[in-house]
Each structure stands twice: as structure tokens, then as C-alpha cells.
Amino acid sequence: MDVGLRSELQRHGIFVTTLEELYNWGRSNSLWPLGFGLACCAIEMIAASMARYDLARFGAEVFRPSPRQADLMIVAGTVTKKMAPQVVRLYNQMAEPKYVIAMGACAISGGPFKQGYNVLKGIDRYIPVDVHIPGCPPRPEALIHALMTLQQRIAAESLVGPNRPRHLRRDQPGEFPVPEYGSHDLIPPKNESIWRPPVIVRSG
Amino acid sequence: MLCLLDSDEVARLASVGLVLSHIGMDGGSTEYLTLGIFLVAACLFALMPLGLARLWAWRFAPTKPGPVKNSIYECGLESQGDAWRPFKSAYYLYAIVFLVFDVEIVFLLPFAVAFGGLPLGAVLAMMLFVLLVVEGLLWAWAKGVLRWS
Amino acid sequence: MESTETIRLRILEAVPGALLEVVPNGAPVGQPSLLVDPEHALAVARFLRDAPGLQFDYCSNVTGVDWLDREEEEIVRDRVAETGGEKKIEEPRKRVRPGYLEVVYHLYSMALRHGPLVLRLRTGNRTDRVRLPSLTPIWRSCEFQEREVYDLFGVVFEGHPDLRRILMWEGFQDYPMRKDYVEPDDYEYEPTPHDDVWEKARRHYPAPTVGSGGETSGNPGS
Numbered sequence: 001m002d003v004g005l006r007s008e009l010q011r012h013g014i015f016v017t018t019l020e021e022l023y024n025w026g027r028s029n030s031l032w033p034l035g036f037g038l039a040c041c042a043i044e045m046i047a048a049s050m051a052r053y054d055l056a057r058f059g060a061e062v063f064r065p066s067p068r069q070a071d072l073m074i075v076a077g078t079v080t081k082k083m084a085p086q087v088v089r090l091y092n093q094m095a096e097p098k099y100v101i102a103m104g105a106c107a108i109s110g111g112p113f114k115q116g117y118n119v120l121k122g123i124d125r126y127i128p129v130d131v132h133i134p135g136c137p138p139r140p141e142a143l144i145h146a147l148m149t150l151q152q153r154i155a156a157e158s159l160v161g162p163n164r165p166r167h168l169r170r171d172q173p174g175e176f177p178v179p180e181y182g183s184h185d186l187i188p189p190k191n192e193s194i195w196r197p198p199v200i201v202r203s204g
Numbered sequence: 205m206l207c208l209l210d211s212d213e214v215a216r217l218a219s220v221g222l223v224l225s226h227i228g229m230d231g232g233s234t235e236y237l238t239l240g241i242f243l244v245a246a247c248l249f250a251l252m253p254l255g256l257a258r259l260w261a262w263r264f265a266p267t268k269p270g271p272v273k274n275s276i277y278e279c280g281l282e283s284q285g286d287a288w289r290p291f292k293s294a295y296y297l298y299a300i301v302f303l304v305f306d307v308e309i310v311f312l313l314p315f316a317v318a319f320g321g322l323p324l325g326a327v328l329a330m331m332l333f334v335l336l337v338v339e340g341l342l343w344a345w346a347k348g349v350l351r352w353s
Numbered sequence: 354m355e356s357t358e359t360i361r362l363r364i365l366e367a368v369p370g371a372l373l374e375v376v377p378n379g380a381p382v383g384q385p386s387l388l389v390d391p392e393h394a395l396a397v398a399r400f401l402r403d404a405p406g407l408q409f410d411y412c413s414n415v416t417g418v419d420w421l422d423r424e425e426e427e428i429v430r431d432r433v434a435e436t437g438g439e440k441k442i443e444e445p446r447k448r449v450r451p452g453y454l455e456v457v458y459h460l461y462s463m464a465l466r467h468g469p470l471v472l473r474l475r476t477g478n479r480t481d482r483v484r485l486p487s488l489t490p491i492w493r494s495c496e497f498q499e500r501e502v503y504d505l506f507g508v509v510f511e512g513h514p515d516l517r518r519i520l521m522w523e524g525f526q527d528y529p530m531r532k533d534y535v536e537p538d539d540y541e542y543e544p545t546p547h548d549d550v551w552e553k554a555r556r557h558y559p560a561p562t563v564g565s566g567g568e569t570s571g572n573p574g575s
Contacts, residue, residue, distance in 0.1 A: 066277060086279070089282075093277055109541070114541070117529035118520065167268075168264055173268070174268025181524055183524060184537050200558055
């Protein structure tokens with residue numbers, strides 16, 4: 001519909017919208033996170049959901065204790081290799097559509113423990129991450145910013161056509177392989193189909 | 205999972221409404237009419253979102269079940285064994301004490317309220333019930349459950 | 354609290370045959386520690402917990418140390434008979450000191466409010482003689498920490514009620530805190546690599562062939 005006509009109608013008290021917009025508006029304003037924290041970032045996540053920062057303004061205050069009711073997984077904190085299969089399994093058990101925010105340096109890349117023997121170098125090795133928040137830990141404002149970024153992304157999703165998001169495509173997987181405990185490392189150490197190490201060429 | 209109402213069902217529900225309205229007009233008991241309408245509205249209220257969701261899934265969002273997704277949720281851990289397993293018989297004690305102190309009051313309160321106008325048979329039946337409950341209490345007492353150590 | 358040397362003498366009196374050694378500490382703290390032989394460790398621990406005046410009833414910390422094989426150089430002074438008298442010679446001699454795993458216990462007394470007393474237990478070597486007596490029967494607080502030492506260093510505690518891995522998963526085969534631990538090779542780009550991380554970076558991102566670049570210095574990706 002023409003934007004001019006739409007605003008003209010709106011001025012006369014007639015609100016016109018599309019099914020897609022209505023759907024995305026509803027979904028982006030009721031993102032229910034899965035209630036779990038892995039490390040110190042979880043404290044900031046809790047702070048963001050409390051009265052001062054008030055995540056409820058964005059409809060995201062309902063931390064669900066079950067993945068069946070959650071839309072959003074906030075990976076808040078260090079993902080150890082022992083914890084990684086559980087996180088991936090929780091992600092798999094969430095109902096579509098589902099989104100992931102990797103909160104903090106550890107969840108993005110392993111952070112200060114990157115060289116450690118027991119820390120996963122970023123949760124995006126196993127599950128697709130929608131928004132990364134840097135910081136150690138990120139402030140609640142950063143989490144709110146990430147949530148708003150995610151809301152904008154959801155609002156821009158299309159219901160039909162080739163640019164449909166993952167959860168609307170039949171050929172895209174809804175669950176990702178859960179890594180297994182090996183004798184020296186997780187098997188596989190990364191999901192090659194969704195994550196590849198950055199290609200870097202040394203200049204000299 | 206409930207499926208979307210097909211046209212036949214809608215027609216049937218509508219005819220039920222009509223029948224109810226006929227009763228209302230003929231029998232003169234209009235309170236049943238509102239009850240019927242409420243019944244239909246309640247059913248629709250519950251079924252419509254489910255039907256809409258099913259329609260939405262069929263048109264836009266494909267379902268993606270999988271072995272991990274459908275497995276029992278156990279905080280991300282792999283579930284071990286079956287949920288249908290016998291509980292320890294020690295919990296029987298809790299059930300008895302709960303019954304004695306908690307469920308009993310549900311019956312005792314109406315009994316006390318209606319005590320004056322009860323026929324003899326009802327009083328005897330109630331006495332039997334209280335006796336059974338007291339037996340449970342005595343049993344728990346003898347077991348030493350009531351002793352606070 | 355009595356000095357470590359006095360405690361050592363008291364233990365020797367109570368536990369005959371125990372091999373004890375006071376290990377001095379060169380650090381500014383100057384906290385000496387008591388090296389106990391594994392055979393008598395349990396008896397020594399029980400004495401330390403129960404003896405009046407000591408009463409170390411609380412073990413706050415159990416930790417492990419990995420000592421690799423070390424090459425020591427010592428100067429041997431010797432007198433050699435020579436024509437026309439004796440001659441003093443000094444010759445350096447190299448000696449390989451075999452490595453071992455060490456478990457360190459920090460003891461405090463809650464009743465008498467003193468401590469810490471540091472106990473050390475050493476294994477025979479780093480490979481097959483890694484068994485030590487568990488002190489969990491004496492101090493319950495050792496349980497998880499001994500499990501941790503077992504998990505990360507591979508010291509096997511005899512008499513431990515529940516010796517399983519605690520941080521790593523069952524089926525993990527390495528001991529990550531040992532100095533010769535080789536971690537799985539999954540280096541990932543870092544903006545500021547240094548030391549051995551820098552070495553890994555060089556291996557993973559080889560220098561461009563001659564002609565396209567210059568010296569192999571500078572960060573990968575810079």
C-alpha cells in the first residue's frame with residue numbers, strides 16, 4: 001500500500017496494516033527469554049529485567065523456566081565445554097521461531113578464557129546467533145540495545161518470498177547437532193555448516 | 205491437538221444454538237438459552253486460536269519436529285529412564301497425613317454448617333467418615349509422625 | 354602457633370618412622386611447609402587434627418603442583434691425589450631430578466585460631482606412581498578439592514570415598530593442569546597474540562609467499 005495514502009488514512013483515524021506487519025509487531029514485542037544464566041553476565045541480565053532497567057518495557061520480562069515457552073535464548077556468560085551440549089540441547093528444544101543473543105565476550109568468543117582448556121570459543125560454533133553483545137560483562141543498556149536490535153530484525157522479516165527467515169523455510173533445520181564429549185575435546189569441535197573460522201591473510 | 209473446526213462442525217454447533225433458542229422460546233426457560241450461548245462461545249474461544257495457529261502453520265511456518273526437540277525436557281540434560289516409575293512407599297505417610305489434616309476440612313466445614321438440619325442417616329455417614337480419618341490420625345500418631353524432634 | 358620445626362618434632366614423637374622435612378620458602382612470606390611421606394600421611398594428619406595445642410580442624414585448601422623433570426647442575430668438590438700432594442678440583446656435574454606431582458594442603462585451626470600449616474605430599478613420579486593417600490577421612494572438606502586435583506593433575510587418591518572427575522566430563526583423558534598438557538588445536542584469530550599464542554597464530558596463518566609480503570613480523574591480520 002502506498003505510504004502516502006496510508007498516512008492520510010491514519011490521519012482520519014483509519015489504521016491500515018498488513019498481516020506480516022501485524023505478525024511481526026506482535027512477535028517482536030513479546031520476546032520471552034529462556035531463564036538461564038551461565039556466569040557473571042547473568043547478573044547483568046537479571047539487573048536488566050529488574051525495575052531500574054525494566055526489560056518489561058519491551059515485553060521481554062517473562063523469563064520462562066521451560067524452553068517450550070521461550071522465544072529467545074540469552075546466552076549470558078562463559079560456555080564451558082562441559083556445558084555446551086546442554087545449551088545446544090536447550091536451543092533445540094525451544095519452539096520455533098527462536099532467536100539467540102550471545103551476551104558478553106565469553107559467549108561470543110571465549111573472552112578472557114579463550115586460551116583455556118575447558119571453555120568453548122563462542123556459542124556461535126554450534127547454534128546460529130542473531131545478536132552479539134560485546135562487553136565483560138555488558139551493561140544492562142547493552143542488553144536492551146541488543147533486544148531492540150533483535151526487535152528491529154524481527155520487524156523486518158518477511159513472511160513469504162526468498163528472504164524468509166530460517167524458521168519459515170522448510171529446508172532449513174530446526175535443530176542442530178548436539179556435540180558429544182570426546183576423550184580430548186568436544187566432538188565435533190564446531191558445526192562446520194553454520195560456523196567457519198574467519199579467513200585472515202597476514203600482510204607481512 | 206485440536207484441529208480447526210470444519211464447516212460441518214460449525215453447522216452442527218449453529219444448529220445446537222438454534223435448538224437451544226427453540227427450547228428457550230417454547231419452554232419459557234430462558235436461563236438455559238444464555239447457558240447454551242455461553243457454552244458455544246466458550247468452545248469457540250478455546251478452539252479458534254488453536255485453529256488459527258494450525259492454519260498459520262499450514263500456510264507459513266512449517267513444523268520442524270526432531271528427536272532432540274521432542275525429547276523430554278530435563279534442563280538440557282539427556283533424560284534418563286522413564287517418568288512413570290514407582291515412588292517410594294514412604295510417601296504414603298505424607299498422603300495419609302495430608303488427607304487427615306487438609307482434605308478432611310473440606311468435608312467437615314459443610315457438615316458443621318448444615319449440622320442442624322441433617323437427617324440421622326447423613327450424620328451417621330459423616331461419623332463413619334470422621335472415624336476413618338481419625339483412624340488414619342491414630343495410625344500416624346502411633347508411627348511417631350507427630351513428634352517434633 | 355608453634356613453629357613448623359617444633360610441630361615436626363612433635364609429629365616425630367607421636368608417629369615414629371615418619372619421614373618429615375621442613376621445606377623453606379624463599380618468598381617474602383617465608384611460610385615454610387612440611388613435606389610428609391605418603392606412607393605416614395594419614396597418621397600425621399590425624400595427629401595434627403587431634404593433638405592438643407595444634408587441633409588443625411579445618412583444611413581450607415588442597416591444590417596440586419606439577420614438577421617436571423629438572424636438570425640440576427651441581428658443583429662437585431673433590432680432592433684428587435696427585436703427585437706431590439693433593440689437589441682440590443671443582444667440576445660441574447649435571448643431574449636429572451625426576452619430576453613428580455605434589456599435593457599441597459593448607460590447614461587451619463578454628464578452635465585455637467591459628468594457621469596455616471602447609472602440608473606437602475609428593476608422588477613417586479609423574480606417570481605410573483601417582484598414588485597418594487586421601488586425607489578426606491580426616492578432613493571432609495578435602496573431598497571435592499582432591500577430586501579436582503585428581504581431575505586436573507591425575508593424582509590418584511587412595512581411600513577417597515568418591516573419586517571421579519569433577520570439572521571435566523567422564524571419558525576425558527588428559528590432565529589439563531599438567532605442564533605438558535597439549536590442548537586440542539583449534540586456534541582462532543586474536544587481535545593481540547603474544548608468546549605461545551603468537552606461535553600458534555604463526556602456525557595457523559602462515560606468512561604470505563615471498564614477493565607479496567615482507568618480513569614475518571607483525572600481527573596476523575594487521
